[in-house]
Amino acid sequence: MPSTAKAEHSMTRLTRTPKSPIWRGALLAALLASTALGGFAAADARAETAAPATPPAITPAVPAQMVPDFADLVARVKPAVVSVTTHLKVDPAAMEGIPTPFGMLRPAHPQAVEAKGSGFIVDANGTIVTNNHVVKDAKSVSVTLADGTVLPATIVGRDARTDVAVLRVKAGHKLPWLQLGDSGQVRPGEWVVAMGNPFGLGGTVTAGIVSALGRDIGSGPYDNFLQIDAPINHGNSGGPLFTQDGRVVGINTAILSPSGGSIGIGFAIPSNMVSKVVADLEKTGHVTRGFLGVETQPVNPTIAAALNLGKGDASGALIASVSTDSPAAKAGLKPGDVIQAVDTRKVATPRDLAVAVADVKPGDTAKLDIIRDGAHQSLDVTVGTMPSEQVASASPPAQQEGVGLALAPLTPNLRQQLSLDDSVNGAVVAQVRPGSPADAAGMHTGDVILGVGNHAVGSPAEAVKAIHGATQSGKAVALRVMRDGHTAYVAIDPAKHGSSGTANG
Structure with a gap:
């Protein structure tokens, strides 16, 4: 992302003003990130047979634990965490209207600008994962290893929809690397550690817990962030989020902040999503996703009543329009259909549909469970390939209600x-x-x-x-x-x- 000259900058705050409940989605997020995981067990509450009784208080099933020491973990993973410097060019014409200090003249030629971010090595041959927004507008990219070595990096591929990018460096020798863990095993309340390059301070370590799972912050159609409270700031973008076993469960990507600094609400891309995207980028330089060709909206109670949906059917992705000659049109999908499942995956929201369809290999057949005119039925659809600028199945539609x-x-x-x-x-x-x-x-x-x-x-x-x-x-x-x-x-x-x-x- 653009930055001021030599500014330690990679996590950017993104704010959108809501327009109306359906036509526009609201977003407040800063491209930084952090995470925290966990959970606790509860004792069984037993009711007396004679008469209802007040259940006992929930108590921990295991003794309280001391706050862990992360020093050994940090020592193991630090050699595989890198700082990413993006070199940009800024046109002086773009600076018109911005005052210069002490009346100095503006330079007549484009000036070199650096933006700082983070990343981590995922194989011994020098493959590095970071955020797309860290390197998006780069003229050139360099990477600083933990030992201070600076290497030029090439961009293997970028995916704007998930904000993931893959770089590669040639060190002349094998490099230490990190393994992607299973983010599906992460639990709220679990300890996590974030490492990166905030404000150019490489090797900075912070810790916290996973606050929540599956957050949609409106940054893209496939949002499924881990929310963490480990402090992250400008420059942490692209850095790894670890569990205590040293495996990476997320990429620190965004923060919610009214001021631009950390307030303990950070977001990380889950590693299960990262691994799929990285595999595609390494193989072809781009990500191939399934495509239906529909525009959908959520099902709220009023919409459900208007479409005569049963009480148990008031969820799913309501089709508002079907693109001509799209896979959806060829399969017979119509506006007013409510998609509730793709194969065995339940669809409760348009985002669920977007993620489920994107995971289907183009050319494969998917079974859709739908409701049409109040009746349940199934349709088979041959999934297509998503056009490069198309966002499948999650376009935010408009809303108007009432008569008169x-x-x-x-x-x-x-x-x-x-x-x-x-x-x-x-x-x-x-x-x-x-x-x-x-x-x-x-x-x-x-x-x-x-x-x-x-x-x-x-x-x-x-x-x-x-x-x-x-x-x-x-x-x-x-x-x-x-x-x-x-x-x-x-x-x-x-x-x-x-x-x-x-x-x-």
């Missing part, structure tokens, strides 16, 4: 204004009644209603008829809406919002 709408046809003039081609059919929202459920939910003029429930609508009249029919019983109805090129289902619950409303408002 005036609808208009899609005239040639409106199509031009909304940048819609002739393949898009539906009804345009011409007006949102102030104070209506639609207004309260954030419906906008220019939204296009494509369908009601699982049925497409091609005109305002069809939309009005379908909305009236669906809301007569007072139950929720789901509208399929397009905004800014994205499609999403929007649940309308007349009873909940205090108005049955009419489509013409």
